[in-house]
Amino acid sequence: MSLLEVTNLSVEFRTSDGIVKAVDGVSFKVDRGETLAIVGESGSGKTVTNLAIMGLLPSKIANILGSAKLDTGGSSVDLLKIPSSDLRKIRGRDVAMIFQDPMSALHPYYTIGHQIIEAHQIHNQCSEEDSAKRAIELLELVGISDASKRLNAFPHQFSGGMRQRVMIAMALVNNPKF
Amino acid sequence: MFGYLLRRIATSLAILFAVSFAVYAIFALLPFDPAALTCGKNCNNPAIIEANRIRLGYDIPFWQQYIIFLGGLFAGRNYGEGAAAIHCPAPSLGYSFNEHECVTTLIGRALPVTASLAIGAMILWLIVGITLGVVAARFRGRSADTASTIFVLIGTSLPTFLTGLLLLVFVVIKWKIIPFPSGNYTPLLENPFEWAQILLLPWITLAFASAALYTRFVRNAVIETLSEDFIRTARAKGLSEKVVLRKHTLRAALAPIATMAGLDFAGLLGGAILTEKVFNLPGLGRLSLGAVVEYDLPIIVGTTLLSAAIVITMNLLVDVLYAFIDPRVRVAS
Numbered sequence: 347m348s349l350l351e352v353t354n355l356s357v358e359f360r361t362s363d364g365i366v367k368a369v370d371g372v373s374f375k376v377d378r379g380e381t382l383a384i385v386g387e388s389g390s391g392k393t394v395t396n397l398a399i400m401g402l403l404p405s406k407i408a409n410i411l412g413s414a415k416l417d418t419g420g421s422s423v424d425l426l427k428i429p430s431s432d433l434r435k436i437r438g439r440d441v442a443m444i445f446q447d448p449m450s451a452l453h454p455y456y457t458i459g460h461q462i463i464e465a466h467q468i469h470n471q472c473s474e475e476d477s478a479k480r481a482i483e484l485l486e487l488v489g490i491s492d493a494s495k496r497l498n499a500f501p502h503q504f505s506g507g508m509r510q511r512v513m514i515a516m517a518l519v520n521n522p523k524f
Numbered sequence: 525m526f527g528y529l530l531r532r533i534a535t536s537l538a539i540l541f542a543v544s545f546a547v548y549a550i551f552a553l554l555p556f557d558p559a560a561l562t563c564g565k566n567c568n569n570p571a572i573i574e575a576n577r578i579r580l581g582y583d584i585p586f587w588q589q590y591i592i593f594l595g596g597l598f599a600g601r602n603y604g605e606g607a608a609a610i611h612c613p614a615p616s617l618g619y620s621f622n623e624h625e626c627v628t629t630l631i632g633r634a635l636p637v638t639a640s641l642a643i644g645a646m647i648l649w650l651i652v653g654i655t656l657g658v659v660a661a662r663f664r665g666r667s668a669d670t671a672s673t674i675f676v677l678i679g680t681s682l683p684t685f686l687t688g689l690l691l692l693v694f695v696v697i698k699w700k701i702i703p704f705p706s707g708n709y710t711p712l713l714e715n716p717f718e719w720a721q722i723l724l725l726p727w728i729t730l731a732f733a734s735a736a737l738y739t740r741f742v743r744n745a746v747i748e749t750l751s752e753d754f755i756r757t758a759r760a761k762g763l764s765e766k767v768v769l770r771k772h773t774l775r776a777a778l779a780p781i782a783t784m785a786g787l788d789f790a791g792l793l794g795g796a797i798l799t800e801k802v803f804n805l806p807g808l809g810r811l812s813l814g815a816v817v818e819y820d821l822p823i824i825v826g827t828t829l830l831s832a833a834i835v836i837t838m839n840l841l842v843d844v845l846y847a848f849i850d851p852r853v854r855v856a857s
Contacts, residue, residue, distance in 0.1 A: 437759070437762040444756060451754055455776060455779075455849070455850060462758075468762050468763060487677060500851045516761070
């Protein structure tokens with residue numbers, strides 16, 4: 347069984363000018379330990395494909411069809427069909443996303459540490475100190491020096507590359523499935 | 525941060541000094557004889573006018589008057605000499621011959637009324653405006669949003685005096701829920717119930733239009749923030765919609781509201797003229813209006829300076845508050 351199996355995924359947006367088809371019948375499989383790159387021109391639907399699988403498209407304007415089955419250890423769940431409360435438990439824990447523009451993807455009012463710790467705390471019953479330790483561990487893993495001090499820094503105090511590493515650390519904090 | 529604060533306080537004091545000079549100059553150079561005005565509208569007795577001119581210090585050059593005025597702010601001031609001398613303790617803003625009282629005393633009596641009115645109204649419009657704005661944004665395009673739009677339309681199109689009069693006519697006169705405003709004011713510490721009873725309708729009147737404006741503003745700010753990338757990141761972490769809204773959206777969306785509320789509050793503290801007039805409240809607005817009608821220059825100078833001081837102080841407070849809310853401003857400062 348593949349880790350993720352997307353079958354016939356279609357995404358349409360309801361706009362004032364009519365229906366816009368962003369993704370039309372995309373199917374792919376990702377096995378454990380496998381890396382899959384989706385390549386295409388700008389506006390070809392790469393981001394929309396991933397946002398649809400993550401359940402991050404606004405349901406008010408998006409029609410999503412097809413299936414995206416994720417192996418949750420023996421059984422599988424269809425990410426496009428499960429209730430949003432169940433999807434929230436999977437999002438950020440089993441499936442994580444590293445966004446393209448880290449300057450706008452990180453909250454400008456909260457410290458780097460706060461944002462990574464928050465991501466860890468939602469899915470783990472542990473103390474804030476333990477989450478902070480995990481955050482430091484991840485920041486060190488992505489090559490940010492003096493990580494324990496950098497926890498209190500705000501996104502705007504980091505360079506673009508460092509912010510991208512923070513995004514990677516945040517995505518990895520809960521050991522997503524691979 | 526400390527250095528920034530000191531710099532801001534120094535700039536604020538310099539602005540206040542400049543404003544005080546400008547205000548004093550404007551009123552000193554007006555084509556009125558302030559001494560003649562002190563003797564009443566139909567006064568033809570030059571002896572009284574001259575005596576008052578000397579007593580109030582209008583007989584000396586303008587710049588000397590200004591220096592004495594500044595001195596009075598810090599050390600108090602005597603008007604006239606001997607047994608008939610009138611003493612206004614520091615900070616003296618002048619003496620009103622119409623009211624026969626020191627301007628500071630008059631302001632000291634009117635300010636608590638206006639402050640009570642402004643604080644209560646602001647709390648009310650912030651609660652209503654933020655709640656309705658957030659609900660409208662959260663349920664955008666649904667009936668709650670439509671209802672808030674109707675409220676915004678009514679609130680912004682009804683003038684304050686009309687809202688006040690409608691409340692007076694229905695709540696006070698027709699339904700007799702609250703007694704007719706007598707023109708007296710009961711301080712909060714003397715009788716909290718009576719204080720609230722006197723101020724309830726003025727609060728609603730003053731808050732109504734602002735609540736409508738804030739509803740619109742908060743709604744737009746929340747909708748805009750909800751479309752930010754960092755909100756998508758928050759959802760991608762697995763946070764519930766409640767946390768996304770309360771923690772991630774509201775802090776970013778409400779930061780500009782703090783600035784807006786601070787400056788609006790400062791404007792109100794200078795006197796909510798219409799509301800005070802409609803409800804017969806002895807506040808700063810009524811005091812200023814009376815002074816303008818009677819050409820009572822010392823009161824006009826005093827209240828204008830006080831308003832300027834309040835606006836400058838609130839500007840400073842709002843900037844400091846904003847720096848606490850938004851770390852990007854904090855570091856840049």
